[in-house]
Amino acid sequence: MIDPNSIGQRLKTIRADATQQEFADRLGVGRATLARYEVGDRTPDAEFLLKAFYACQVDPLWLLTGRAESASVLSADEQVLITSYRALNQDLRNATLRVALGGVAPQATSVPLNFGVVVSGNNNSGISGRDYYENGPKKSDDGSN
Secondary structure (H helix, E strand, O other): OOOHHHHHHHHHHHHOOOOHHHHHHHHOOOHHHHHHHHHOOOOOOHHHHHHHHHHHOOOHHHHHHOOOOOOOOOOHHHHHHHHHHHOOOHHHHHHHHHHHOOOOOOOOOOOOOOOOOEEEOOOOOEEEHHHHHHHOOOOOOOOOO
């Protein structure tokens, strides 16, 4: 059974020392929405669970139930690596991948970072679902979508 008050307590644990506003901004939700989740007035919807997963590597099953049974739970070291990698510019990401792959130059199709999901932007250039979620549609050189 899902207990909104327990979900709120787990959200506060994840938020740690960040303010509600800082954490809400990180998740892309309003502060009032986060506050309602934390006090148990509302239960997070699927979109929020997805945002929490991508922004904080929070297992949705754990957030909802307190049980960590999902196969995709990352270790603390893996979370640090992913968070650090995401903060790098593209050149440093490519260099990091070269090191991780033993000197092999990374190519868009050589490392399945997008889990096989492709979304087409308005300019018909394919981008991964994660890229689309995190950065929105790609902009063309003239600034249009």
